[in-house]
Amino acid sequence: xxxxxxxxxxxxxxxxxxxxxxxxxxxxxxxxxxxxxxxxxxxxxxxxxxxxxxxxxxxxxxxxxxxxxxxxxxxxxxxxxxxxxxxxxxxxxxxxxxxxxxxxxxxxxxxxxxxxxxxxxxxxxxxxxxxxxxxxxxxxxxxxxxxxxxxxxxxxxxxxxxxxxxxxxxxxxxxxxxxxxxxxxxxxxxxxxxxxxxxxxxxxxxxxxxxxxxxxxxxxxxxxxxxxxxxxxxxxxxxxxxxxxxxxxxxxxxxxxxxxxxxxxxxxxxxxxxxxxxxxxxxxxxxxxxxxxxxxxxxxxxxxxxxxxxxxxxxxxxxxxxxxxxxxxxxxxxxxxxxxxxxxxxxxxxxxxxxxxxxxxxxxxxxxxxxxxxxxxxxx
Numbered sequence: 001x002x003x004x005x006x007x008x009x010x011x012x013x014x015x016x017x018x019x020x021x022x023x024x025x026x027x028x029x030x031x032x033x034x035x036x037x038x039x040x041x042x043x044x045x046x047x048x049x050x051x052x053x054x055x056x057x058x059x060x061x062x063x064x065x066x067x068x069x070x071x072x073x074x075x076x077x078x079x080x081x082x083x084x085x086x087x088x089x090x091x092x093x094x095x096x097x098x099x100x101x102x103x104x105x106x107x108x109x110x111x112x113x114x115x116x117x118x119x120x121x122x123x124x125x126x127x128x129x130x131x132x133x134x135x136x137x138x139x140x141x142x143x144x145x146x147x148x149x150x151x152x153x154x155x156x157x158x159x160x161x162x163x164x165x166x167x168x169x170x171x172x173x174x175x176x177x178x179x180x181x182x183x184x185x186x187x188x189x190x191x192x193x194x195x196x197x198x199x200x201x202x203x204x205x206x207x208x209x210x211x212x213x214x215x216x217x218x219x220x221x222x223x224x225x226x227x228x229x230x231x232x233x234x235x236x237x238x239x240x241x242x243x244x245x246x247x248x249x250x251x252x253x254x255x256x257x258x259x260x261x262x263x264x265x266x267x268x269x270x271x272x273x274x275x276x277x278x279x280x281x282x283x284x285x286x287x288x289x290x291x292x293x294x295x296x297x298x299x300x301x302x303x304x305x306x307x308x309x310x311x312x313x314x315x316x317x318x319x320x321x322x323x324x325x326x327x328x329x330x331x332x333x334x335x336x337x338x339x340x341x342x343x344x345x346x347x348x349x350x351x352x353x354x355x356x357x358x359x360x361x362x363x364x365x366x367x368x369x370x371x372x373x374x375x376x377x378x379x380x
Contacts, residue, residue: 008106009041009102009104010106011099012030012042015045015116016221017116018066019252023049025144026042027053029372031369033372033376042059043061045091049251062094065083067118088121095126099130106138106139106140107139108140108142109139110143111141113158113162140170140376141170145174145294146183146319147319148319149184171372172196179322179323181195184322199367200365201368202367206280209283210277212244214285214286216287217229217232217289224314225291229253229261231346233261235343236265236268238347241267245269246269248275251273279299282299282300282303285303286305286306289307290309292310292320294323297323301362301366305359306359310335310337314338330360
């Protein structure tokens with residue numbers, strides 16, 4: 001860091017492809033860095049989402065790409081067209097320009113090389129550019145606590161080689177008492193000297209809710225949540241008006257699906273695309289019904305409400321199932337599988353979850369955003 005700088009500079013790359021979980025977690029960390037005195041540039045590469053990456057940071061938006069389907073096979077532009085080499089080259093050049101203009105002291109890359117291999121066409125050139133910079137900034141990867149299982153031979157070995165070649169640290173945003181990197185990444189022992197646990201990246205304790213609902217149903221980004229919301233709507237009808245419901249579909253639910261749900265909702269069911277006060281609504285709810293994504297689970301743990309989790313499993317995804325099962329073993333959640341999801345099964349599961357007594361206690365570390373800022377400042 002040069003002597004004339006008043007704040008360390010952080011360059012944070014995040015690419016969300018299907019949901020908004022990666023972007024939400026990175027935004028929480030970026031805000032904590034800014035509040036700790038860092039000058040933060042966040043580079044995003046996914047579909048724009050209102051409110052993210054949030055205030056206090058510089059934002060560079062690359063031409064957006066999305067997953068070609070729920071199985072993450074292929075990349076598409078914002079209009080759904082497959083991306084070609086010219087598109088990729090343009091993104092790569094914009095990313096490299098943003099890096100050079102930022103002149104960071106530390107570079108944070110979300111998920112890669114443990115995930116986001118689809119964008120290595122721009123991340124490997126970025127890492128090479130960083131390696132050629134003098135003085136070279138620190139390079140860390142920002143990683144959730146539970147990884148997707150990989151079936152392709154040699155993939156884990158390739159990840160380890162990339163970490164050893166380019167990365168100074170691996171920041172695991174989890175509580176090691178709940179999940180350790182080696183639980184879902186078998187070769188973690190080969191990079192153990194680089195691994196630092198930060199705690200779970202949850203939002204700060206929420207304000208008191210401005211509205212109260214008995215049941216909050218949320219579908220994350222909403223791209224794959226229509227079946228969950230539909231089943232919950234039918235359950236709300238069958239259980240009657242004694243319970244108040246909020247259905248939060250997510251910003252990426254197709255408009256036609258949203259309109260159909262809104263038109264079908266009875267008076268005791270409120271339908272929203274997004275609620276910026278989601279965390280505080282959970283604090284006032286009897287039950288949260290959701291998928292088992294990282295950020296939603298963090299919000300549930302912070303709020304202390306009961307939870308019914310429907311883990312996302314399309315395309316062979318395993319991460320949410322692992323998280324949900326661990327929470328169930330701790331008595332912190334009930335589970336309904338996607339395969340068993342129907343209005344009838346959801347009704348039974350919600351009735352069972354509502355019948356549970358008391359709010360479940362836990363001692364999991366939820367202060368990972370602030371701890372990440374402390375760790376990075378210490379590394380610098």
